[in-house]
Amino acid sequence: MRERVTLRDVAHVAAVSAKTVSRVVNGDAHVTPATRARVQQAIADLGFQPNLVARSLRVGRADVVGLVVESLADPFFARLTSAVEQAAHERGLAVMVSSVGNREPERESVIVESLLVRQVAGLIVAPMAQSHAYLAGTGRRTPIVFIDRLPEGLVSDAVLVDDLAAGEMATRHLLDHGHRRVAFLGSELRNPTTRLRLAGYRRALATHGLADEESLVAVGAGTAAEARAAAEQLLAAPQPPTAIFSSNMRCSLGLVPLLHGRGRTDVAVVSFDDFAMADSLVPAVTVLDHDPEVIGRAAAERLFRRLDDLDAPPETVTVPVRLVPRGSGELRPDDREVVPDHDRPQDRLQDMARHGGEGRTSTMTSLNAQEGAR
Amino acid sequence: MRERVTLRDVAHVAAVSAKTVSRVVNGDAHVTPATRARVQQAIADLGFQPNLVARSLRVGRADVVGLVVESLADPFFARLTSAVEQAAHERGLAVMVSSVGNREPERESVIVESLLVRQVAGLIVAPMAQSHAYLAGTGRRTPIVFIDRLPEGLVSDAVLVDDLAAGEMATRHLLDHGHRRVAFLGSELRNPTTRLRLAGYRRALATHGLADEESLVAVGAGTAAEARAAAEQLLAAPQPPTAIFSSNMRCSLGLVPLLHGRGRTDVAVVSFDDFAMADSLVPAVTVLDHDPEVIGRAAAERLFRRLDDLDAPPETVTVPVRLVPRGSGELRPDDREVVPDHDRPQDRLQDMARHGGEGRTSTMTSLNAQEGAR
DNA sequence: AGCCGCGTTGTCATCGATGTCAAGCCTCGA
DNA sequence: TCGAGGCTTGACATCGATGACAACGCGGCT
Numbered sequence: 001m002r003e004r005v006t007l008r009d010v011a012h013v014a015a016v017s018a019k020t021v022s023r024v025v026n027g028d029a030h031v032t033p034a035t036r037a038r039v040q041q042a043i044a045d046l047g048f049q050p051n052l053v054a055r056s057l058r059v060g061r062a063d064v065v066g067l068v069v070e071s072l073a074d075p076f077f078a079r080l081t082s083a084v085e086q087a088a089h090e091r092g093l094a095v096m097v098s099s100v101g102n103r104e105p106e107r108e109s110v111i112v113e114s115l116l117v118r119q120v121a122g123l124i125v126a127p128m129a130q131s132h133a134y135l136a137g138t139g140r141r142t143p144i145v146f147i148d149r150l151p152e153g154l155v156s157d158a159v160l161v162d163d164l165a166a167g168e169m170a171t172r173h174l175l176d177h178g179h180r181r182v183a184f185l186g187s188e189l190r191n192p193t194t195r196l197r198l199a200g201y202r203r204a205l206a207t208h209g210l211a212d213e214e215s216l217v218a219v220g221a222g223t224a225a226e227a228r229a230a231a232e233q234l235l236a237a238p239q240p241p242t243a244i245f246s247s248n249m250r251c252s253l254g255l256v257p258l259l260h261g262r263g264r265t266d267v268a269v270v271s272f273d274d275f276a277m278a279d280s281l282v283p284a285v286t287v288l289d290h291d292p293e294v295i296g297r298a299a300a301e302r303l304f305r306r307l308d309d310l311d312a313p314p315e316t317v318t319v320p321v322r323l324v325p326r327g328s329g330e331l332r333p334d335d336r337e338v339v340p341d342h343d344r345p346q347d348r349l350q351d352m353a354r355h356g357g358e359g360r361t362s363t364m365t366s367l368n369a370q371e372g373a374r
Numbered sequence: 375m376r377e378r379v380t381l382r383d384v385a386h387v388a389a390v391s392a393k394t395v396s397r398v399v400n401g402d403a404h405v406t407p408a409t410r411a412r413v414q415q416a417i418a419d420l421g422f423q424p425n426l427v428a429r430s431l432r433v434g435r436a437d438v439v440g441l442v443v444e445s446l447a448d449p450f451f452a453r454l455t456s457a458v459e460q461a462a463h464e465r466g467l468a469v470m471v472s473s474v475g476n477r478e479p480e481r482e483s484v485i486v487e488s489l490l491v492r493q494v495a496g497l498i499v500a501p502m503a504q505s506h507a508y509l510a511g512t513g514r515r516t517p518i519v520f521i522d523r524l525p526e527g528l529v530s531d532a533v534l535v536d537d538l539a540a541g542e543m544a545t546r547h548l549l550d551h552g553h554r555r556v557a558f559l560g561s562e563l564r565n566p567t568t569r570l571r572l573a574g575y576r577r578a579l580a581t582h583g584l585a586d587e588e589s590l591v592a593v594g595a596g597t598a599a600e601a602r603a604a605a606e607q608l609l610a611a612p613q614p615p616t617a618i619f620s621s622n623m624r625c626s627l628g629l630v631p632l633l634h635g636r637g638r639t640d641v642a643v644v645s646f647d648d649f650a651m652a653d654s655l656v657p658a659v660t661v662l663d664h665d666p667e668v669i670g671r672a673a674a675e676r677l678f679r680r681l682d683d684l685d686a687p688p689e690t691v692t693v694p695v696r697l698v699p700r701g702s703g704e705l706r707p708d709d710r711e712v713v714p715d716h717d718r719p720q721d722r723l724q725d726m727a728r729h730g731g732e733g734r735t736s737t738m739t740s741l742n743a744q745e746g747a748r
Numbered sequence: 749a750g751c752c753g754c755g756t757t758g759t760c761a762t763c764g765a766t767g768t769c770a771a772g773c774c775t776c777g778a
Numbered sequence: 779t780c781g782a783g784g785c786t787t788g789a790c791a792t793c794g795a796t797g798a799c800a801a802c803g804c805g806g807c808t
Contacts, residue, residue: 004515006794017758022796030756053436053493054794056427057763064470064492072459078452085446085473094470094492096438099459118438118468119427141378380764391788396766404786428764431793 005048014042025050056119061142064094065303066115068108068125072099076274076292077126080147083296084124091304096120100128109134116142122303127151143306145299148290149193150316157306159299159317163193166288166321167200167247168207170270173286173323174243175208178332179268183216183234183241185227185251194219197247197272216241227254235264242333243268249275256285268331274324286329288321295319379422388416399424430493435516438468439677440489442482442499446473450648450666451500454521457670458498465678470494474502483508490516496677501525517680519673522664523567524690531680533673533691537567540662540695541574541621542581544644547660547697548617549582552706553642557608557615559601559625560593568593571621571646590615601628609638616707617642623649630659644703646695660703662695669693 007025011018016039023031024039031039042048056062065088069077077099085095096118098111108129115123116138123144132151135144146158174182184201186194198219202212218234221227227250234241244267246252252271259267265283274287298317306312323329381399385392390413397405398413405413416422430436439462443451451473459469470492472485482503489497490512497518506525509518520532548556558575560568572593576586592608595601601624608615618641620626626645633641639657648661672691680686697703 004794007796008794018794019759019796020757023757026796032756035756049487049491051431051493051794052491053427053430054763055796057425057431057765058794058796060763062427062492072456073453075449075452078449078455079447081452081455081471082446082473085471089472094472094488096468096470097455097459098463098468099456113423114468117423117426118436119425378764381766382764392764393766393788394786397787400766406786409786425764428793429766431795432764432766434793 004051005046006051007048010039010042010046010048013046014039060119061121062119063092064096064118064120065300066112066118066120066123067095067097068111068115068123069097069099070102070126070128072097076290079292080126080296083293084300087297087300087304093121102128105129122307124299124303140310143303143310145303145306147295147299155314157302157314157316159295159302159319161290161295162318162320163196164200164203166272167197167245168204169200169321169323170245170272170288170329171201171204172207173270173325173329174245174268175204175210177243177268177330178334179241179243180210180333181213181216181239181241181243183218183244184247185221185231185234185244185255186217186219186247187221187227187250189219194247201245201247215239221251221254224250224254227251228258229254231255231258235262235267241267243270243331245269246271249273252285256281265328266331268329268333270323270329272321281328283327283331286326287324289324290321291319378425379420380425381422384413384416384420384422387420388413434493435495436493437466438470438492438494439674440486440492440494440497441469441471442485442489442497443471443473444476444500444502446471450664453666454500454670454673457667458674461671461674461678467495476502479503496681498673498677514684517677517684519677519680521669521673529688531676531688531690533669533676533693535664535669536692536694537570538574538577540646541571541619542578543574543695543697544571544619544646544662544703545575545578546581547644547699547703548619548642549578549584551617551642551704552708553615553617554584554707555587555590555613555615555617557590557592557618558621559595559605559608559618559629560591560621561595561601561624563593568621575619575621589613595625595628598624598628601625602632603628605629605632609636609641615641617644617703617705619643620645623647626659630655639702640705642703642705642707644697648698655702657701657705660700661698663698664695665693 007018007021010021014021014035016035020031020035021039021043022028024036024043052063065084067081067084069081072078072081081095081097088095096115098115100108100111105128108125108127112123112125112135120142123142124147125144126147127149129151132154135151135154138144144156146156148160150156150158150160171182171184182201182205184198186198189195189198198217201217205212215237216234218230221230227246231244231254234244244255246255246269249272252269252273252275256269256271259265259269260281269285271285271287274289275285298319302315302317305315381392381395384395388395388409390409394405394409395413395417396402398410398417426437439458441455441458443455446452446455455469455471462469470489472489474482474485479502482499482501486497486499486509494516497516498521499518500521501523503525506528509525509528512518518530520530522534524530524532524534545556545558556575556579558572560572563569563572572591579586589611590608592604595604601620605618605628608618618629620629620643623646626643626647626649630643630645633639633643634655643659645659645661648663649659672693676689676691679689
């Protein structure tokens with residue numbers, strides 16, 4: 001129930017000035033060992049703990065990083081947050097998290113500003129808002145690292161996924177499983193992400209010496225329903241694809257139920273982005289997945305380097321995606337039968353028993369692997 | 375790229391004192407409408423934003439709540455964090471999260487102190503450490519709400535789950551499905567949580583007019599392996615149970631793989647705590663589940679009330695648990711055959727299509743429901 | 749011996765906001 | 779007309795730490 005102890009109290013007990021105590025606390029070299037010892041003794045006796053808010057005011061910034069994501073409840077962002085928090089902790093920084101929610105992207109600016117007024121040293125933002133004009137003059141005072149998407153017309157540090165390589169990887173995966181008619185399902189081409197993934201798709205085709213067939217590329221689907229319709233068209237074509245690369249989650253949410261509803265689970269599918277239930281369907285959906293731990297740490301480290309050198313030119317870090325084979329992407333063009341599924345739960349059971357709720361594995365192979373609550 | 379704007383700058387432009395600007399910013403009533411307007415104009419012109427760090431120093435506390443959990447990557451804590459963050463945001467508070475990690479519970483004190491020195495207004499802690507002596511005098515200065523477990527020898531605000539009711543609910547669920555020989559599998563009785571759940575189990579038996587049979591209660595299993603052994607004993611008994619209430623996750627991690635390995639999926643199971651894969655097994659495991667959103671919000675609101683009245687006596691909030699029927703708990707004593715499983719994924723598919731990746735449903739029925747990454 | 753230089757320590761102002769207290773002004777009633 | 783009381787506004791100190799700068803003491807040098 002001790003009263004708050006300040007530098008001055010310690011100074012008084014150690015018979016030195018507050019400034020000297022400050023030097024000891026901050027590890028300043030210019031202090032005599034004898035003085036240092038006396039001060040440290042006083043600190044210990046009084047149980048002094050520096051007030052970081054006061055320090056923050058004086059030095060003009062808090063030793064805190066702000067993190068802005070869409071939703072903390074989303075496992076992707078949860079793991080990202082965890083990675084950022086670990087990296088920050090190693091550097092002695094605290095983390096303030098805020099979620100924007102998926103309803104109103106405009107809330108992003110409010111959230112960001114609520115962190116700025118708290119003088120965070122830096123921000124990591126997974127952008128949702130359309131415009132980032134509100135960030136106009138902020139960058140210099142408070143560095144920002146963007147995740148996953150670079151806001152329009154802003155040059156800034158960012159951590160992006162390698163969409164080109166990802167598109168190529170997905171497509172090659174299907175080609176390697178014997179498919180020759182691989183379709184591309186994507187949303188609007190305005191989206192640079194989609195463009196890059198499509199480019200990767202084409203590059204993989206070219207590498208395999210295949211022509212890029214116009215009729216196999218279905219883009220423009222903005223919603224799951226539109227994606228479903230686009231997929232229906234693909235399947236109804238005279239020479240339908242035997243495999244489909246669904247280049248984002250929304251598309252998959254249209255495509256996959258369609259295939260299951262029609263009993264067309266013989267069509268091979270690789271989906272970008274993991275999505276709910278992707279691994280409990282039969283066959284489970286092979287996905288290209290971002291590794292949130294890798295992205296989070298990369299973003300944190302990019303930010304730290306920026307804090308150490310505010311004047312270096314902006315840098316973009318590109319992280320690879322992983323392909324998580326689960327069944328749907330490993331179907332061959334002549335497969336008419338689905339892999340029996342009753343061995344899959346068994347596999348997982350063994351996995352579960354092996355990990356036994358004790359340690360967390362450092363690299364998880366399945367995105368959906370999750371520890372039980374508590 | 376504007377320089378930082380302070381109260382004084384605004385005061386200068388509006389030709390008033392800094393104090394008056396402060397009054398306007400804080401909505402103090404004692405300001406002439408004319409003055410107020412002039413000040414607000416100046417604030418808008420200069421783009422002034424108050425420096426919350428300075429305010430925090432002055433008032434002695436930051437408008438921040440600290441949250442300490444085991445792991446942010448754990449979906450339970452992720453959703454809890456999300457709920458806390460939302461509640462805090464509604465009150466204008468930011469949230470600093472820190473995770474302790476499951477390796478060294480002693481790190482808890484370091485984490486908590488790193489938040490205290492940042493002058494957080496209050497803390498929400500899911501305790502892991504054995505001793506909380508380090509919190510000795512803290513409570514008065516910085517209120518703490520504990521989640522799920524009350525630290526030894528500390529009277530404090532807390533949010534606990536209703537273990538008694540939960541034990542009763544699980545057991546009654548099994549009894550209602552026709553079972554008469556229901557076993558209880560639990561860890562050490564030293565653990566008050568286990569004691570309460572066992573009491574609930576007994577109460578349900580009593581309500582159904584059943585005797586409490588000693589041989590059906592297996593407690594003391596500290597690890598999954600021990601739980602497995604205990605379950606083996608139960609099943610090998612002359613009159614084995616037809617249903618088992620596994621009273622915590624560790625027990626379930628011993629019990630469930632055993633049943634599956636032995637092909638004894640005819641034994642009904644209700645498990646406390648959701649766990650990895652619980653819903654993708656066949657049959658999926660019926661669980662009693664904490665609702666992290668409810669717990670998080672309850673903790674936040676308890677904390678806010680405490681902030682409003684530091685002298686009220688400590689209060690414990692008890693939240694109910696939910697029973698999530700998934701199959702294993704709905705088996706009847708005479709069931710020899712497992713529900714065919716291929717319709718379950720279909721159900722989910724429809725579910726998935728219906729929600730279509732658009733809105734987040736406000737109350738999720740399945741704990742494991744999760745949005746895809748991004 | 750006296751001066752220089754270096755390393756230690758202290759004084760003072762400051763970061764930006766707010767609590768305290770009082771001054772100034774206005775209104776109303778005696 | 780004058781004083782009391784209320785409201786608006788401002789001057790000043792303060793929260794706790796740190797940066798700039800100065801003073802001090804001591805050893806080495808000429």
